[in-house]
Amino acid sequence: MLFLILFPVLAAVVLLLTRNEKARSIIVMASAATVAIASILLAATYYGQGLVLFDVGIQSITPLMFAAEMVLAAVLFYLGIRYKKYPASILAVIQAALVAWFEYGIGHDIHATNDLYIDGLSSIMVLIIGVIGSLIVVYAIGYMRNSRHHNPEEKDRGPWFFFLMFVFMSAMFGIVLSNNLVWLLFFWEITTICSFLLIGYTKTEKAINNSFRALTMNLLGGIGFAVAVIVIGYDLGIVEMDRLLEMGAAGAAVMLPVGLLAFAGIVKSAQMPFQSWLLGAMVAPTPVSALLHSSTMVKAGVFIVIKMSPLLGMNSAGVMVMLVGGITFLLASMAAVSQSNAKRVLAYSTVANLGLIVACAGVGTDEAVWAAIMLMIFHAATKSLLFQCVGTAQHNIGSGDIEDMDGMFSKMPRLAGLMIIGLVGMFLAPFGMLISKWAAMASFVDAENIILITCVCFGSAVTVFYWGKWLGKMVAVVAGRENIEKGVERHEWFSTGTLACLAVALCVLFPVVSDHVIVPTVQTMFGTVSVAVSSSNLYIMSAMMVLMLLLPLLFFRKNKKETKHIYMCGVNTGNNLSFTGSMGREVSVSIRNRYMQDWFGEKRVGGIGMYVTAGMIVMIIAYSVYIWAGGAV
Amino acid sequence: MELFQIISPVCYVVLAPLLGILLAGSDRVITARMQRRKGPPVLQPYYDVRKLMSKERSTVNGVQEFYVLCSLIFMVVTGIMFFAGGNLLLVVFTLTLSAVLLLVAAFSSNSPYAHIGAERELYLIMAYEPMVLFTAIGLYVFSGSFDVYDIATGGTMPILYLLGIFAGLVFILTMKLRKSPFDLGSSHHAHQELVKGTTTEFSGRTLAMVEVMHWYENIFLLGLVALFFFDGTLLGYALGTALCILVYVFEVLIDNSFARMKWQTALKSAWLVALVLGVGNIAVLFAFGG
Numbered sequence: 001m002l003f004l005i006l007f008p009v010l011a012a013v014v015l016l017l018t019r020n021e022k023a024r025s026i027i028v029m030a031s032a033a034t035v036a037i038a039s040i041l042l043a044a045t046y047y048g049q050g051l052v053l054f055d056v057g058i059q060s061i062t063p064l065m066f067a068a069e070m071v072l073a074a075v076l077f078y079l080g081i082r083y084k085k086y087p088a089s090i091l092a093v094i095q096a097a098l099v100a101w102f103e104y105g106i107g108h109d110i111h112a113t114n115d116l117y118i119d120g121l122s123s124i125m126v127l128i129i130g131v132i133g134s135l136i137v138v139y140a141i142g143y144m145r146n147s148r149h150h151n152p153e154e155k156d157r158g159p160w161f162f163f164l165m166f167v168f169m170s171a172m173f174g175i176v177l178s179n180n181l182v183w184l185l186f187f188w189e190i191t192t193i194c195s196f197l198l199i200g201y202t203k204t205e206k207a208i209n210n211s212f213r214a215l216t217m218n219l220l221g222g223i224g225f226a227v228a229v230i231v232i233g234y235d236l237g238i239v240e241m242d243r244l245l246e247m248g249a250a251g252a253a254v255m256l257p258v259g260l261l262a263f264a265g266i267v268k269s270a271q272m273p274f275q276s277w278l279l280g281a282m283v284a285p286t287p288v289s290a291l292l293h294s295s296t297m298v299k300a301g302v303f304i305v306i307k308m309s310p311l312l313g314m315n316s317a318g319v320m321v322m323l324v325g326g327i328t329f330l331l332a333s334m335a336a337v338s339q340s341n342a343k344r345v346l347a348y349s350t351v352a353n354l355g356l357i358v359a360c361a362g363v364g365t366d367e368a369v370w371a372a373i374m375l376m377i378f379h380a381a382t383k384s385l386l387f388q389c390v391g392t393a394q395h396n397i398g399s400g401d402i403e404d405m406d407g408m409f410s411k412m413p414r415l416a417g418l419m420i421i422g423l424v425g426m427f428l429a430p431f432g433m434l435i436s437k438w439a440a441m442a443s444f445v446d447a448e449n450i451i452l453i454t455c456v457c458f459g460s461a462v463t464v465f466y467w468g469k470w471l472g473k474m475v476a477v478v479a480g481r482e483n484i485e486k487g488v489e490r491h492e493w494f495s496t497g498t499l500a501c502l503a504v505a506l507c508v509l510f511p512v513v514s515d516h517v518i519v520p521t522v523q524t525m526f527g528t529v530s531v532a533v534s535s536s537n538l539y540i541m542s543a544m545m546v547l548m549l550l551l552p553l554l555f556f557r558k559n560k561k562e563t564k565h566i567y568m569c570g571v572n573t574g575n576n577l578s579f580t581g582s583m584g585r586e587v588s589v590s591i592r593n594r595y596m597q598d599w600f601g602e603k604r605v606g607g608i609g610m611y612v613t614a615g616m617i618v619m620i621i622a623y624s625v626y627i628w629a630g631g632a633v
Numbered sequence: 634m635e636l637f638q639i640i641s642p643v644c645y646v647v648l649a650p651l652l653g654i655l656l657a658g659s660d661r662v663i664t665a666r667m668q669r670r671k672g673p674p675v676l677q678p679y680y681d682v683r684k685l686m687s688k689e690r691s692t693v694n695g696v697q698e699f700y701v702l703c704s705l706i707f708m709v710v711t712g713i714m715f716f717a718g719g720n721l722l723l724v725v726f727t728l729t730l731s732a733v734l735l736l737v738a739a740f741s742s743n744s745p746y747a748h749i750g751a752e753r754e755l756y757l758i759m760a761y762e763p764m765v766l767f768t769a770i771g772l773y774v775f776s777g778s779f780d781v782y783d784i785a786t787g788g789t790m791p792i793l794y795l796l797g798i799f800a801g802l803v804f805i806l807t808m809k810l811r812k813s814p815f816d817l818g819s820s821h822h823a824h825q826e827l828v829k830g831t832t833t834e835f836s837g838r839t840l841a842m843v844e845v846m847h848w849y850e851n852i853f854l855l856g857l858v859a860l861f862f863f864d865g866t867l868l869g870y871a872l873g874t875a876l877c878i879l880v881y882v883f884e885v886l887i888d889n890s891f892a893r894m895k896w897q898t899a900l901k902s903a904w905l906v907a908l909v910l911g912v913g914n915i916a917v918l919f920a921f922g923g
Contacts, residue, residue, distance in 0.1 A: 409741075442722070471733070471740070472755075475700075476742075537723055562692075563694065593752065
């Protein structure tokens with residue numbers, strides 16, 4: 001277990017020192033493979049054992065972490081001053097002060113017996129991080145090489161890039177395996193800093209601005225986390241996650257710290273009103289986006305919220321979490337309609353889906369959490385697939401705009417095929433995302449939560465629309481396009497193809513995954529399990545998936561029919577790309593989608609979301625503080 | 634699982650095309666009479682499809698027919714699951730899959746008319762989807778089960794508690810049946826601003842499959858309407874069957890008395906209906922404990 005946390009750091013350091021590109025790619029691949037195998041082994045070893053706690057027994061780790069945290073805070077403070085981003089500096093100082101106060105005050109007397117743990121949820125997270133994260137890193141090898149081909153004059157900063165990627169993975173493992181909240185906070189901050197550095201990787205002005213926005217917001221969330229740790233230590237005299245959950249379930253007054261931890265999760269998972277940091281993160285190289293969106297960072301956010309879910313429900317923290325999630329799902333889906341940049345559509349879709357996960361966790365029933373975990377798994381697989389497809393497309397057609405993906409089906413058939421799997425995987429039956437959404441919907445109905453029901457129904461309708469029009473672009477067969485697929489790197493094909501297979505396989509194996517992985521996990525969290533989607537229906541879905549795979553084999557034949565031109569009122573010039581206009585002029589045809597700016601424009605939707613969600617968070621946190629200070633529940 | 638749950642879907646697969654033909658044929662006759670014409674024979678839809686099957690085989694690209702076939706297959710799957718008494722949400726999602734596959738076929742042609750038609754159809758999906766979901770949820774809140782079988786044999790007519798949702802469903806049925814004023818994506822009339830919209834580039838066998846799919850779809854939709862009257866008694870089944878036909882006639886009347894509206898109107902009105910009738914009805918059910 002420690003191996004998983006420490007090995008990536010080691011790999012990172014080695015990579016930082018490796019200047020040779022060939023050697024680097026070998027080390028990256030070997031380390032990624034090691035991490036993936038180690039995570040599978042870890043999950044397999046502790047499979048079915050419920051919660052297992054570990055006493056690491058090295059007392060000197062905590063002070064070391066504390067020292068590292070102080071150094072990092074100092075660095076952030078300096079960077080904030082240097083780039084004139086004072087809020088970031090101030091927040092970094094506040095956070096360092098909070099941590100220091102805890103460490104030398106109340107925290108000094110509290111000792112955690114079990115610093116690490118593993119349970120079903122952690123195992124799932126370990127697999128997501130280890131397998132999908134590693135695939136993304138492999139993809140990054142090809143992507144970064146390709147990037148350098150496009151801008152040869154740039155200095156090779158590959159070592160730094162891969163260093164950050166691996167440190168990031170290590171910190172993620174730390175988050176999902178730490179039982180000691182102080183450790184958790186440390187790893188939490190490392191992910192904040194890594195994402196800050198990765199977003200600012202290109203060092204353009206925009207990248208720097210966006211990276212500081214991400215930093216500022218996540219530091220704010222981190223402060224929430226730190227305050228939560230202090231309150232927990234002060235009130236309950238503990239620093240361990242398992243005991244917090246235990247005492248909370250037993251009825252201790254934990255609403256304020258749980259609310260604050262959930263708040264930290266909300267910021268990290270880019271829920272409204274904090275969605276802008278994730279959208280700004282698009283300036284980073286595509287593998288970073290894929291990593292942030294699928295297996296790291298935002299998943300840390302939803303992880304902590306799901307972790308807290310047994311304590312959520314119809315209480316102040318629960319209401320905050322579910323409403324923020326539900327409203328974010330609806331509004332972010334709407335905002336996605338208005339975007340034509342592929343990465344921005346993906347980003348809004350991430351925000352929306354995380355919203356759904358957060359809402360499920362907020363509802364805090366066993367069936368809602370079942371849906372939340374399912375969503376998390378499928379989202380990780382499908383979203384990383386889509387990001388990689390878009391990244392490869394961007395390199396080869398020179399644009400990341402959906403409107404420029406005209407005729408991808410003819411230009412890059414294999415890539416288009418992979419992308420289509422990703423797209424339909426996001427919104428159609430019988431793919432996993434849809435089944436999970438269905439379960440989420442059913443659990444909201446069972447919780448009789450009319451606001452969430454409304455959000456999820458309208459949100460789903462909008463979701464069909466924006467994926468549908470993108471899908472329409474991808475499937476269009478456009479005449480006269482050459483195949484330009486040869487330039488795509490081997491690493492990219494391998495990684496993207498594996499992800500596509502993974503996404504499909506997970507759908508076929510859906511009932512098995514549910515019965516043997518998710519149900520036991522929810523069982524340990526809640527003691528009971530009810531699944532909104534009965535297993536017979538899961539098998540029907542699985543059968544439909546197989547049918548979908550078989551259909552092309554059974555019915556798809558080479559076209560023996562005579563191919564005719566498309567209809568353009570009888571004036572098609574004969575190439576399907578233009579028609580004869582007035583005065584015999586040849587007019588070329590281009591087909592564009594609509595983006596409904598005046599309905600779902602980013603400003604409009606984002607503005608509403610900001611006021612509603614920010615208002616709600618402030619009110620509920622203030623209320624929790626009031627209750628906490630008053631000492632009465 | 635009862636014997637009924639096996640017989641009923643088999644009947645659907647075999648009989649739905651026949652009933653669909655009669656429905657589409659009667660539709661044309663009634664429409665003609667409303668317009669003071671005599672109209673074609675009732676079996677005209679069948680003659681049309683037979684003729685399409687015999688047409689010269691040509692296409693605009695190699696994948697279109699495959700997509701349409703998939704769309705047809707999943708439409709039949711939708712109906713089978715519904716008439717087997719399966720999960721209503723599963724039915725709804727499979728229906729969406731079928732609808733999207735048809736659009737994919739239209740989009741694949743890269744033809745301006747088909748594209749516009751398909752995009753408008755997407756607007757319609759966005760417009761009616763919430764109400765369809767509220768229908769399923771309403772029936773669940775009423776009966777405590779998403780399974781069509783449990784709802785149909787529940788002992789009480791759902792309509793008594795779900796009047797708002799029923800009205801909402803009838804409203805969006807206009808879109809699903811591709812009737813005016815919401816026949817935005819494709820309509821029966823070829824001489825219009827978007828030619829044949831979604832179906833512009835389909836011909837011969839492909840177009841025939843689309844027609845067959847509509848037969849299956851319409852019978853399924855009428856089944857959904859009839860479900861609101863089923864209470865496990867013979868009377869309930871008879872009433873449901875009679876009233877779903879009446880609803881269809883009503884839709885034909887609407888079809889003939891309205892001009893086509895813009896997608897903006899379709900979206901706004903359908904969402905308003907879903908919000909008021911759908912959410913309102915469910916909220917009332919929650920308030921009074923189901």
